[in-house]
Amino acid sequence: MIRRLLDAVTGRLSPRTVQNLRSEFDTSPLTKVGVGILVVVLVTAVFAPLLAPWNPEAQNLDRSQQPPLGFTRAENQTTQETVDGEVQLIQETVQVNATVAHPLGTDGLGRDMLSRVVYGARTSLVVGVLGTLLAMLVGVPVGLVAGYYKGRVDDALMRVADVSLAFPSLVLAIALVGLFGQAAVEVPDPLVTTGLAAAIRGVTSLPGGLAYPTGMPATFTLPGTVILVVGIVNWVWFARVARGEALGVRDEEYVKAARSLGGPDRFIIRRHVFPNSITPVLVLATIQIAAIVLLESALSFLGFSGTTLSWGFDIAQGRQYQTTSWWIAAMPGLAIVLTVIGINLVGDWLRDALDPGIEGEGGGV
Amino acid sequence: MGSFGRFLLKRSLQGVVVILGVISVLFVLRYVTPGSPVDFIAPLDASDATRRRIAESLGLNQPLYVQYGDYIVSLLQGEMGYSYRSRTAVAPRVFAKLPATLELAVAATVVAVILSIPLGVISATRRHTGPDYAATVFSFLGISTPNFWLGVMLVILFAVQFGAFPTSGRPVGLLDALGHLVVIAGPERGWALPLNVGSFVAAMQNWLLHVTLPAITLGTYFTALITRLTRSGMLDELGRGYVQAARAKGLPTTLVRYRHALRNTLIPVITVVGLQLGTLIGGAVITEAVFDWPGLGSLIIDAINNRDWPLIQGSLVVIGAGFVVVNVVVDALYVRLNPRVLE
Numbered sequence: 006m007i008r009r010l011l012d013a014v015t016g017r018l019s020p021r022t023v024q025n026l027r028s029e030f031d032t033s034p035l036t037k038v039g040v041g042i043l044v045v046v047l048v049t050a051v052f053a054p055l056l057a058p059w060n061p062e063a064q065n066l067d068r069s070q071q072p073p074l075g076f077t078r079a080e081n082q083t084t085q086e087t088v089d090g091e092v093q094l095i096q097e098t099v100q101v102n103a104t105v106a107h108p109l110g111t112d113g114l115g116r117d118m119l120s121r122v123v124y125g126a127r128t129s130l131v132v133g134v135l136g137t138l139l140a141m142l143v144g145v146p147v148g149l150v151a152g153y154y155k156g157r158v159d160d161a162l163m164r165v166a167d168v169s170l171a172f173p174s175l176v177l178a179i180a181l182v183g184l185f186g187q188a189a190v191e192v193p194d195p196l197v198t199t200g201l202a203a204a205i206r207g208v209t210s211l212p213g214g215l216a217y218p219t220g221m222p223a224t225f226t227l228p229g230t231v232i233l234v235v236g237i238v239n240w241v242w243f244a245r246v247a248r249g250e251a252l253g254v255r256d257e258e259y260v261k262a263a264r265s266l267g268g269p270d271r272f273i274i275r276r277h278v279f280p281n282s283i284t285p286v287l288v289l290a291t292i293q294i295a296a297i298v299l300l301e302s303a304l305s306f307l308g309f310s311g312t313t314l315s316w317g318f319d320i321a322q323g324r325q326y327q328t329t330s331w332w333i334a335a336m337p338g339l340a341i342v343l344t345v346i347g348i349n350l351v352g353d354w355l356r357d358a359l360d361p362g363i364e365g366e367g368g369g370v
Numbered sequence: 371m372g373s374f375g376r377f378l379l380k381r382s383l384q385g386v387v388v389i390l391g392v393i394s395v396l397f398v399l400r401y402v403t404p405g406s407p408v409d410f411i412a413p414l415d416a417s418d419a420t421r422r423r424i425a426e427s428l429g430l431n432q433p434l435y436v437q438y439g440d441y442i443v444s445l446l447q448g449e450m451g452y453s454y455r456s457r458t459a460v461a462p463r464v465f466a467k468l469p470a471t472l473e474l475a476v477a478a479t480v481v482a483v484i485l486s487i488p489l490g491v492i493s494a495t496r497r498h499t500g501p502d503y504a505a506t507v508f509s510f511l512g513i514s515t516p517n518f519w520l521g522v523m524l525v526i527l528f529a530v531q532f533g534a535f536p537t538s539g540r541p542v543g544l545l546d547a548l549g550h551l552v553v554i555a556g557p558e559r560g561w562a563l564p565l566n567v568g569s570f571v572a573a574m575q576n577w578l579l580h581v582t583l584p585a586i587t588l589g590t591y592f593t594a595l596i597t598r599l600t601r602s603g604m605l606d607e608l609g610r611g612y613v614q615a616a617r618a619k620g621l622p623t624t625l626v627r628y629r630h631a632l633r634n635t636l637i638p639v640i641t642v643v644g645l646q647l648g649t650l651i652g653g654a655v656i657t658e659a660v661f662d663w664p665g666l667g668s669l670i671i672d673a674i675n676n677r678d679w680p681l682i683q684g685s686l687v688v689i690g691a692g693f694v695v696v697n698v699v700v701d702a703l704y705v706r707l708n709p710r711v712l713e
Binding site: 059077090147164165167168170171172173175176179180182184185192295299302306307309317320323328334335338341342345346360 | 382383387388389391392395400403510511513514515516518519522523525530537551642649650651652653655656659660667670671675677682686689691693694
């Protein structure tokens with residue numbers, strides 16, 4: 006199934022590239038694992054309203070801090086009892102057991118962890134992909150122009166890049182988000198507003214005979230400032246890679262030919278330099294998605310994100326329950342690790358198959 | 371001037387330009403962010419005259435280029451203005467927080483270097499064996515794990531469950547701990563050196579207990595990264611002609627590995643580590659948040675939450691300039707170790 010999906014996606018690439026990608030995919034089991042993880046995360050993110058067992062925001066204080074399947078939690082309870090007309094306080098330790106309805110447990114407000122992890126995938130991937138696209142949109146043209154013109158233009162643009170690199174990306178990101186505010190946009194969720202989610206959920210039931218709750222969030226919070234900021238913070242990596250490629254391509258015969266035929270620079274950059282620089286940019290983009298997913302989770306952890314449905318935000322919540330309920334922080338963190346591993350494995354695959362000659366790894370938050 | 375001297379001069383000048391850029395970017399940033407500093411300082415019911423006086427006292431009524439010039443001049447004098455909140459001078463506050471962040475960064479680097487280079491070497495010299503696979507899996511996990519989550523998990527496991535380490539804080543600084551050795555032997559107390567080894571050991575122990583979990587939290591990514599780099603670099607070097615030649619001469623394997631191959635492996639490793647120092651500082655910010663470590667990171671987060679611009683600006687200038695300086699040093703070191711790049 007995955008194989009067929011890949012074939013559809015890779016249909017537009019050159020036959021040699023496709024062949025490299027395929028043989029690398031067929032021979033490397035780790036690549037299959039990576040692509041598998043990524044497909045699962047993508048499907049989870051897109052179909053969150055269908056897959057999440059509960060509304061991720063629905064609180065239920067009677068079921069707070071329920072442990073995940075296979076674990077129990079000891080809780081000290083104090084109850085009042087009237088014995089012979091006197092009120093007595095009885096202290097006892099009760100075991101809170103896991104339930105099938107909440108396989109990953111619940112958080113401090115009784116919200117289902119699995120549902121929150123499922124919805125968190127949306128935030129992470131949306132920020133990761135849009136942030137990377139923005140960084141590409143800013144960085145690639147700058148890099149191509151710098152590399153194509155060389156000389157002073159290049160020197161000036163690369164000094165700007167150096168300045169940008171002098172700030173650690175996380176520090177710059179919190180400074181920018183902190184100063185510009187945490188604007189977020191509520192985007193309607195088509196799966197919910199069309200009634201599709203309710204219809205599908207209406208005919209299915211949860212394990213244990215429970216009815217599938219149908220009221221899922223009608224909107225999805227898009228953390229606008231965060232997307233802008235992670236894009237701005239990471240443009241410089243794309244500029245550097247695109248510049249390096251353009252420096253190599255500008256002296257190729259076909260570029261010289263185009264120039265001697267009187268082709269305007271804009272045309273040459275767009276028609277010749279850009280397409281021939283794109284492979285390493287794509288590999289970098291994969292790595293950057295991982296880096297931005299980590300950056301977003303760090304921003305949410307520190308409370309600079311503007312959304313409350315995010316893996317990083319839940320880890321921060323979990324810290325408050327670190328003495329009683331480890332799973333509140335553990336589950337979203339495992340989701341991050343799994344996602345980043347998936348992206349990094351796919352990045353390794355593209356790098357090995359396309360051999361763009363760049364080093365690096367998504368990570369470092 | 372030798373070619374190394376010329377390189378150093380050129381690279382230093384570039385560094386100065388970049389630092390100037392850092393300073394300028396921060397100056398501009400202050401003007402594009404919403405809200406005037408007067409709003410943060412003036413009381414809500416302040417009259418226009420009061421607000422004007424505050425603006426004047428901050429120099430905000432001057433043309434931009436004058437403000438920019440004043441700002442540069444005061445920075446050169448080591449001044450960074452006054453905090454909007456506490457009205458205290460920014461520079462001493464920033465520099466007072468610097469040791470905590472630096473010792474965390476150094477501890478993390480020490481952890482990373484001590485673990486990663488042997489791991490990378492073992493991994494490369496025993497390719498496709500159990501230890502190699504273990505090191506590879508470890509480094510892949512280390513690169514993919516967000517350090518703040520690792521920190522929270524370490525606290526839950528080792529501080530809360532096992533009680534082996536404190537959950538947070540830094541009651542003693544490294545310099546204070548070392549101070550127990552120095553202060554005792556001063557002119558006032560006589561030079562007889564009644565070395566208070568007991569209190570020194572106690573303070574060091576206290577510091578080590580508190581720094582261990584944060585250092586592991588911050589160091590894991592670097593351990594993983596350097597392990598990967600050392601492994602792949604070592605594999606490259608071991609396949610080269612000079613290694614075979616040295617072996618053919620009859621030199622012992624360990625000598626060839628560590629004296630020849632490892633040395634050449636470390637050259638690119640140093641560059642990457644230098645380039646990643648920014649990430650290390652970024653990581654320190656969030657590690658400090660997890661462990662309530664009172665360093666620059668905690669200072670910046672507080673400053674941002676209070677919208678205390680001079681404090682944000684001062685911290686960022688120090689971090690940016692520090693990063694540039696370290697990079698110049700790393701470049702110089704790289705050229706020193708590998709003079710071929712000058713040609």
